[in-house]
Amino acid sequence: MHTIPHVKTLFFTVISLLFLFKPAHSQIHCGLVEIEQNTSVNSLLTFDSFSRYTGGFTINGVAKIKVRVENKAVIDPLCSWSLIMTIENNPSAGTPADEWEELNLYGTGGGQNPTVDALEIRVRNNCGTSPMDGFYSTFNNHMDILDIIAPMLPVTPSGTCTLNTNGPGSYLTNYDEFNFTIDIRVKPGYDFNPGIFQLNIKFRLEENL
């Protein structure tokens, strides 16, 4: 037999839990969020001449990020997305946060391993929808993030060819807004240890909640 005060306590507990979990009950606004041909890319930059070291190594179009975001069957006006880049250097191998992961060293290795900021990255599409479109940016440490299209922005519908377009659409129908070309450049200079080093750039496409 329950007393009335006990039942009241339980009632308030349930109500509190409901409020607590309300933010987690985010509505799913989009029906599909996808990077097409999302197979990984491995790019090798070989520096074997002095002119390479001096002039740097640039690969335009090292990867294409083709975005496809579809709305639900019942159109949700809040369907939008974000696209970010994260840098990873495998710290579990003992890599300092600001350096490339060392795979092998040539010579004595008495100097400095390449720093993460030696990698420059540029994102572009024909509409220039990303705020970082057209110029090279750098990361500094493992897990640093660069926003191509930042999360939680107001919805900018596709087809407008404007900054921060993040509404539903596809590279098939709006190629100039939904296709991102990635360029990379490395100018190591003469201060780094010779050897083989590695970084991973992760592109993450998410629907905004």
Place this chain on the structure above:
Amino acid sequence: MKKVSLLTAAMMIAGMTTVNAQLIDEKDVTVTLDLQPVLQLDMTTPDQIEFVFDDIDEYYAGITHYGATVLKVSSTVSWDLYAVGRSTGTNGPTFWDQQIDYGNSNINAIEDLPLSLLELRQSQANSGAAASAGTFSDYSAAFSPSSIPSAQNSLYVNAGTNTAPSTDDKYIAGHKGVSGIAGNDFMQGGSYMNQNGITSDFYYVIDYRILPGLPAIFPMAHNADGGTSEDLVTASLNAGAYAEPGVYTMYVQYILLEDQ
């Protein structure tokens, strides 16, 4: 009570399920950097540098070949540069090779001429030799007058090998040690190609001198650290010693290597 607890648990599970349903996709681009070491020494020099002593003034004053060798360095790593005197070893690993002798082989005529009798002078002082512990860290001093024997330009020799000089010996650029402190014992990577101004740590003009003296005992010859004279009288312990006339050959090896 029990029913309410079950309801709460069900709501929590439902809440967690909703969080995991956010649509996400990812793609990876892995960049591998292969930094191969490039050490490049460009040298402009005649195949043979001849010193022909056929006049008494040349014995007294010596013969100097100015700018006979130009050394240009490009390196992507920290580096050292040194010169070492070598021969084929006909007369021993630390002596010039005697190709032919003139005269009657007088008992005081010495055929073993030390490789260190050759003097070098580099155009640009060594800016990476603060760690040097010797009297002379490089070959940048002007040639000493013939009346003042000096070891400051005497060529480094190491028992006929090309082993790198010690902290007491001469380098052209950089020095022995791996302190990692700029200016201490290495030259930073770079190239003569992108230097400005009239001097550069990546560009050296080398002058050569041989001064036999009279009698021809080569007073400038010294051991590697400059502490011991190797002139023919001192080396042979013969006060009447002099160089046997003849034709002699040797070679200078320039070695560019990663700092060590």
